[in-house]
Amino acid sequence: MLHRQKALLEILQQVGGQATTLQLMKWAFLLGQETQSRGGKTFYQFIPYRYGPYSFTLNRETDTLVRNGFMEKTADKVWQLTTVGKEQEVKLPKTIAQDITAVTQQYGSFSSSALIDTVYANYPWFTVNSDLPGKRQEHRPIADQAIYTAGYEGKTVDEFLNLLMRSGIRRLVDVRYNPISRRYGFHKSTLHRLCNALDIDYQHLPGLGIPGSARADLSSTDSYIALFKEYRCGLSNRWDDLQKAMSLLKSEPSVLVCMEANPECCHRTVLAQHLEGMMKLPIKHLG
Numbered sequence: 684m685l686h687r688q689k690a691l692l693e694i695l696q697q698v699g700g701q702a703t704t705l706q707l708m709k710w711a712f713l714l715g716q717e718t719q720s721r722g723g724k725t726f727y728q729f730i731p732y733r734y735g736p737y738s739f740t741l742n743r744e745t746d747t748l749v750r751n752g753f754m755e756k757t758a759d760k761v762w763q764l765t766t767v768g769k770e771q772e773v774k775l776p777k778t779i780a781q782d783i784t785a786v787t788q789q790y791g792s793f794s795s796s797a798l799i800d801t802v803y804a805n806y807p808w809f810t811v812n813s814d815l816p817g818k819r820q821e822h823r824p825i826a827d828q829a830i831y832t833a834g835y836e837g838k839t840v841d842e843f844l845n846l847l848m849r850s851g852i853r854r855l856v857d858v859r860y861n862p863i864s865r866r867y868g869f870h871k872s873t874l875h876r877l878c879n880a881l882d883i884d885y886q887h888l889p890g891l892g893i894p895g896s897a898r899a900d901l902s903s904t905d906s907y908i909a910l911f912k913e914y915r916c917g918l919s920n921r922w923d924d925l926q927k928a929m930s931l932l933k934s935e936p937s938v939l940v941c942m943e944a945n946p947e948c949c950h951r952t953v954l955a956q957h958l959e960g961m962m963k964l965p966i967k968h969l970g
Contacts, residue, residue, distance in 0.1 A: 684751075685725070685744075686722075686723045686725065686726075686775060686776070686779065687722060687723060687725060687726050687727055687741075687744070688744055688747065688748060689773045689774070689775050690711070690714065690722055690723070690726070690775065690779060690783060691707065691711065691741070691744070691745070691748065692748070692753060692754075692764070692768055692771060692773050693773045693775060693780065693783050694707065694710050694711065694714070694783055694786075694787060695707070695754070695762065695764050695768070696764065696768075696769065696773065697783065697784065697787040697791065698710075698787055698791045700763060700764040700768075700769055701757075701761050701762060701763040701764065702761065702762055703760070703761055703762070703795055704742070704745075704760065704762065705734055705795045705798065705799070706793075706795055706798060707741075707745075707762055708729075708735075708736065708737055708738065708741065709735065709736065709790070709795075709798040709799070709802055710786055710787065710790060710791070710798075711726075711727055711738070711741060712727075712729050712735075712736040712738075712802065713786050713790055713802070714726070714782060714783060714786045715727060715728075715729070716806070717786070718782035718785060718786065719778065719782065720776070720778040720779045720781075720782045722779060722782070723776070723779055727740055727741045727839070727841065728740070728838075728839045728841040728842035728845065729809070729841055729845070730841050730844050730845045730848065730881065731808060731809040731810065731811045731812045731813075731845075731848065732812055732880075732881075733812060733813065733814040734799060734813065734814065734815065735799055735802050735803060735806075735809045735810065735813065736802060736806065736809045737841075738839075738841050739840055739841055739867075739868060739877055740839050740840060740841055740867060740868065743867055745762065748768075752765055752767045752768075753765060753767055753768035753771060754768055799815070799818075803818055803820065807820035807821045808821055808849070811823045811848070812881065812882075823848060823851070824849070824850070824851035825851045825853070825936060826850055826851030826852055826853075826936035827851075827936075828932075828933070828936065828964060829936075829964050829965045829966065829967045830932060830939070830955045830958050830959055830962065830964050830965070830966045830967070831850070831852060831936070831937065831938040831939065831966075831967050831968075831969055832938060832939045832940070832941075832946055832949075832951045832952060832955050832966065832967075832968050832969065833846065833847065833938050833939075833940050833968070833969040833970050834940070834941055834942055834943045834944045834945070834946065834949055834951070834970065835866075835869055835940065835942060835944075836942050836943055836944035837944050838944075838970070839867075839868070840866075840867060840868025840869060840873075840874070840877060841868075843868075843970075844877065844878070844881060844883070846969060846970055847883065847938060847969070848881065848883070850938075850969050851936050852883065852936050852937065852938045852969075853882075853883060853884060853935045853936050853937070854883065854884040854885075854886065854931060854934075854935040854936065854937035854938070855874070855878055855883055855884070855885050855886070855937070855938055855940050856886050856887075856888060856928065856931055856932070856937050856938065856939050856940065857871065857874070857885065857886065857887040857888070857940050857941075858888055858891045858892055858928075858939050858940065858941055858950070858951055858954060859887075859889070859892050859940075859941050859942065860889050860892025860893055860894050860895065861889070861892070861894070861895060862874070862887060862889075864942070869942075871887060875887075884935060886931055888924055888927060888928060890921055890923070890924035891921060891924045891925070891928060891954055892941075892950070893910070893914055893950050898910065907948060910950075911950060911953045914950050914953055915953050915957065918953075918954070918957050925957070925958070925961070928954075928958060929958060929961065929962055932958070932962065932964070933962075938969060939951045939954060939955060944970070946968045952966075952968075
């Protein structure tokens, strides 16, 4: 079991064994924001959602805890520890365990509405998508027109989508040839769904990607240079896809997305440079 999943069990154990989804989300958020450990190096990241900070990853992993018999969801949609979950000995690093105790002692008795008010007051960015009337304290930025690129390597889907939102991006243009991923949230169908939930348009242009077979033997700088040279030379034969990309980039603040964190190791930079010459727009790498 991951440390972050153990942290959820520990939180529930300390607050009496049950909580609403909203309460669990907010306690986890406050653990990540207001403590020295921040819940650990791989703890949940959050995006602004309907009632403040929310983690798609945390929500998915509660399902994992249910499948493993530690939690259950009651008829009135409350998370509740099972007997196994109540008796489970949660072994966490001392600093994380102490920080969970600090959060539950300070906020554990708060109702859902009190937690919302507290988080909204202290973290106004997370109000930008609020469904609550009059609660939005900030507005989502809108990026200047440019050719933006981003790679999701090393990020959770929540961290990545929050980066796009903070950067004023309204459209994600997936330029992976085959948009599958073992990392939760980055498979095409899931990414499309999560983008839609955040009012980010999702578009996939596989014709501007590079097949995995062509990337199989990349082991040196020279191999990357050769691959990207071949890709650059072939772009002139992908006119329809280039036209589509330019149309998307012009109509909404859009980002070209692939996996690699380093833009110099990704074909999206070659593509962006090609589009730069056609559109006369600057290139901006996010993250």
